[in-house]
Amino acid sequence: MEELILQLKKQIIEVLNLEDVHPEDIDENAPLFGNEGLGLDSIDALELIVLMEKNYGIRLQDPNQGKEIFKSVAVMADYISKNRTK
Amino acid sequence: MVIKLADNIYSPLGATTRANYDAVMEGRTMLRQYSLPDGSLYTASLFPEEERHDGETYTFFEQLCIVSASDAIARADIDPSSDRVRFFLSTTKGNVYLLAEGKEERALLGTSATLICRHFGNPNPPVVISNACISGVSAQIVAMRSIEAGLCDTAVVIGCDVQSEFIISGFQCLHALSPDPCRPFDRDRCGLNLGEAAATIVYSGQWPATNGHPWVVAAGAMCNDANHISGPSRTGEGSYRCLQALDINPSEIAFVSVHGTSTLYNDEMESIALERAGLSDVPLFSLKGIYGHTMGAAGVLETILSMQAVEHGVVFGTRGFEHVGVSGKVTVSADARTTDRHSFVKLMSGFGGCNAAMLFKACPPAEEFVTNAQSPVSSESTQAGSTLTRIRLTPSDGDLADLYRTHVGDYPKFFKMDPLARLGFVASEMLKKLKSENMAQDTSYGVLLFNRSSSLADDKAYQATIADHANFFPSPSLFVYTLPNIVTGEIAIRNHFQTETNFMVLDSLRPRVIAEQAALAAQHSAMITGWVDYMDDSHYQAILLMVPQGTAMETIEEKINQIIQ
CATH class of the missing domain: 3.40.47.10 (Thiolase/Chalcone synthase)
Incomplete structure (x- = not known):
């Protein structure tokens, strides 16, 4: 799980162009969206949906599912480990 | 009429x-x-x-x-x-x-x-x-x-x-x-x-x-x-x-x-x-x-x-x-x-x-109609035009991210922008800093930008995400930038400009056309207007002007010509 969390942090930094952010700067239990934490927005959420499908073969049909899954890096990693197809 | x-x-x-x-x-x-x-x-x-x-x-x-x-x-x-x-x-x-x-x-x-x-x-x-x-x-x-x-x-x-x-x-x-x-x-x-x-x-x-x-x-x-x-x-x-x-x-x-x-x-x-x-x-x-x-x-x-x-x-x-x-x-x-x-x-x-x-x-x-008398834009001339604030950015001025770090630095959203939006954003921020003192201090500036390449650099980046049907992962964050006017939106969001924003594409850099349309679009106290064209990281140019309302078309055209000469 630790490995998946680190990999996920790196992928998030890359696809969301989080300049000057390093994996160790991201608290895996902090909220990804909203004013705290990384402060991501709706387009970032859509990009995370693509990340899940491209890297882990998980296809979310309803973007609203993302609200639960993208709560934090830890929640995301947990969901991926249970649902990944690649 | x-x-x-x-x-x-x-x-x-x-x-x-x-x-x-x-x-x-x-x-x-x-x-x-x-x-x-x-x-x-x-x-x-x-x-x-x-x-x-x-x-x-x-x-x-x-x-x-x-x-x-x-x-x-x-x-x-x-x-x-x-x-x-x-x-x-x-x-x-x-x-x-x-x-x-x-x-x-x-x-x-x-x-x-x-x-x-x-x-x-x-x-x-x-x-x-x-x-x-x-x-x-x-x-x-x-x-x-x-x-x-x-x-x-x-x-x-x-x-x-x-x-x-x-x-x-x-x-x-x-x-x-x-x-x-x-x-x-x-x-x-x-x-x-x-x-x-x-x-x-x-x-x-x-x-x-x-x-x-x-x-x-x-x-x-x-x-x-x-x-x-x-x-x-x-x-x-x-x-x-x-x-x-x-x-x-x-x-x-x-x-x-x-x-x-x-x-x-x-x-x-x-x-x-x-x-x-x-x-x-x-x-x-x-x-x-x-x-x-x-x-x-x-x-x-x-x-x-x-x-x-x-x-x-x-x-x-x-x-x-x-x-x-x-x-x-x-x-x-x-x-x-x-x-x-x-x-x-x-x-x-x-x-x-x-x-x-x-x-x-x-x-x-x-x-029943009385036809309005036509008022050519060129007839009104103001002194304001003679001090038009302007800026030009090309690759020789250094990397855009470096310019951002030097001149702006407080807007991490910059790194999410596509190259065209980065160019327009950095140029507009540097233009604001140069703003001459006799400009109005309120923030209701309109934004009207022009270029030749539209959103070409980002279009190509997005196209690359859909080119291979076996590896088809279209990118939402790239797609939203495949409209050239997004740069005007980025400038409006940054400055809270709830004003007129518009984007026009021309076949080439034409100072006359830019001047005509900028003069006509000046519905606010001033306009941020000019040329923002991005083909690739070694071919781009921004020429931005701060144009007060009432500036004559000729003044704008002359200023652009001075900059590009």
Whole structure:
């Protein structure tokens, strides 16, 4: 799980162009969206949906599912480990 | 006074305005279900496959423009080769599908516009208005101002977009498409349908010799939400301000022809703006359930059909609508009804946070009209122009990210922007710092930018994400930047400019055209205007000016010429 969390942090930094952010700067239990934490927005959420499908073969049909899954890096990693197809 | 001389709609439903009006009244649509390479379903209104082919000289997109404009020009009985006629092309993506074949030069909007102008023998440089979904209304406002200012006697406004995997996959990855026919303003709406069409309106400053149904453009306004590059304002701020600016008497209005894309957020936003503007009791309809979203054509096509409706004493219904699903109090016209009113409002909004509205009036008899005296832009000169603040950025000034770190530094969103938006953003920030002291201190600056390459660098980056069907992962964050006007939205958001924003594409850097349109667009205390062109990381240029209201066209042109020499 630790490995998946680190990999996920790196992928998030890359696809969301989080300049000057390093994996160790991201608290895996902090909220990804909203004013705290990384402060991501709706387009970032859509990009995370693509990340899940491209890297882990998980296809979310309803973007609203993302609200639960993208709560934090830890929640995301947990969901991926249970649902990944690649 | 700007008067409509003639029009045409060329859509999958028919090749004339009349054929399209009849189709709408008969409840016909060409919305059909299709699928993308990844298997996802979408519904769109497309021309039949056998009609969709590029010719040797003109692409399918250009053919549609030429056929539509030819019909309107013939009906208007004007000479399109006159230098007193100007062409304004409204499109978002033109020939973008040619990028898949590596034909970059041919995919440029200025190339298409030049070919179309040359076809009609017109000597003036063509202007492409590429202001996302509001392009068709923006183009009509630009045409209206150009005629009123005496830049031309007649304006041919052509709106057109054709669909391709590029555009469809982009809206799909934004989760904006409905797999089924769309349901504007309905509680069960779940996204939009795309469509393709060409539509043309010919406007004149002269009263026509013969015209059964004259129409007058009473007013037009554009306003940015300054909220988000893809999500509309929750309070409908930009649309509300546009409607306010039109000075509408609700009891005279037959209907509001809304954008009504059938996305959750757009329709909700429009309902709030309309209620705030006191238009709750005026019937509204959306044509998206028949045509889909025809993008660059939409503002023109929907204006023409709305004129037809008034002429026939009809308020259209809204195909797909059953139960109200918006929180603003509005009167949705579910089924066609009659009206005896003679004016209407066209409302649009789009990515980049832009909004636009226009008020049209069917004319009383000609003798009641007093033609406005024309006021050439060039006659007013102010001292303010002599101190125009300006900036030029090219690759020799250093890396854009480094410039950002040195001169801005407090806006991490910069790193999410595409190169065009980064260039315009950094240049505008540096321009603000240079602002001379005699400029107004309030923040209501309009933004009007021009370039040649449109969003080419980002278009190519997005195309790379869909090129391989076996590895098909269209990027939403790239797709939202495949509209050149997003840079104007980024500047508006950064500075809270709830003002007019617009983007035009030219065939080359033309100081005269930039000066003309910047002088006409100066509705605010000042404009940030100029050239922001980005081809790749070693070929880009920004030339931005801070232009106070009332600056003479000649002053702006002279200043740009000084900078580029």
